[in-house]
Amino acid sequence: MVVFPNAKINIGLNIVEKRQDGFHNIESCFYPVGWSDALEILPAESFSFQSDGINIPGDPAxxxxxxxxxxxxxxxxLGPVSIHLLKAVPIGAGLGGGSSDAAFTIKALNExxxxxxxxxxQLDYARRLGSDCAFFIENKPLYCFKKGDRFEEISLKLEGKWIVLVNPELHISTAEAYAGIRPLKxxxxxxxxxxxxxxxxxxxxxxxxxxxxxxxxxxxxxxKERLYHEGAKYAAMSGSGSTLFGIFEEETDLSYKFNEYKVWQGYLK
Known part of the structure; x- marks a missing residue:
């Protein structure tokens, strides 16, 4: 079985308050985008995990x-499986790539x-793995609150809009990002x-x-300023960085304008 765990962007992100458990409560709209990894899960004689593409730091276990x-x-x-992940979504980029891989693993094993x-x-399992993992179970535009793991329906429809994501290949850890935050409702x-x-x-x-x-x-x-200069109707950083995105009314090829960075572009659904 092969699935394609996709990324997400944050449209608006308010850090509301620090929780007693050390996490933060947030308010945001999570919106899926087409930049994706490839995840293959097959029955096997013994369990194994391997990855290619972008190097994933740490122990595979x-x-x-x-x-x-x-x-x-x-x-x-469960029977033993071999898991092969082709990593394409940048790490530490505010796109939820690792969380998406985890959620798609849950869904793929279920099937x-x-x-x-x-x-x-499935949502409960995903919440155990990370604050934004649960979003990728339903994988549709949602208003997110609490730790980013509780959801409400939202009527935001951006189908047919063109999005350009630009990643300068900076890895910003969640801890580093939150270190400079003063929560405020x-x-x-x-x-x-x-x-x-x-x-x-x-x-x-x-x-x-x-x-x-x-x-x-x-x-x-x-x-961000360059995205606005190129005609974006809205531009912002996604999550805790370091990816910036711009939303355009019409298809706009900006790959050559940002050729010093990683760029993904395509239509929103």
Whole structure:
């Protein structure tokens, strides 16, 4: 079985408060994009995990795909599998790539072994692996709150819009990003702001991480400004960085304009 774990962007990201468990409560809209890894899971004589493409640091035994398998194997009679991950979505880029790999592993194992795990239980499993893993179970535009693992439906529809993602190949850890944050409740409801015309989002739909990360990494601010210069209706940093995205009304090939960076572009669904 081969699946394609896709990335996501954050359209607006408010860091509301620090929780007693050390995490933060946030408010954001998660929106899936087509930049994806390739994940192959096949029955095998013994369990194995290997990856190609972008190098994934750390012990393979601690990879989220392995953890997802171990978690389900503790509750279900799974047979051994070989997992092969072709990593294409940048790491530490604010795109949720590792979380998506984990969630797609849960969904693929559920299908491969006919486990019949309910949607709610799949969400619960995903929440154990990471704050934004659960989003990729349903993998559709959602308003996200709490740790980014609780969701409400949102009427935001960007189907047919063109998106350009630019990654300057900076790895920004979650800990580094949060170190410069002062949590503050937003005066306005993000869901209401996203009902406004996209042209007005520039002034009101913010990513709180930009406040501390732009001065530290000026290239991020520069890329955002260049996206607006090229005609983006809205541009922002995704998650805790370091990927910037621009949303355009029509197809706009910017690969040659940002050829010093990693670029993915395509239509939103």
């Amino acid at each position: 601690t990879n989220l795909c392995t953890k997802a398998y171990d978690m389900l194997a503790a509750d279900y009679a 491969l072994f006919g486990l019949g795990i309910s949607l709610e239980k 937003s005066e306005n409801d993000l869901r209401d702001m996203l009902k406004m015309p996209m042209e007005s989002w520039k002034e009101v739909v913010k990513n709180d991480f930009e406040i501390s990360l732009f001065p530290k990494y000026p290239v991020l601010k520069e890329i």
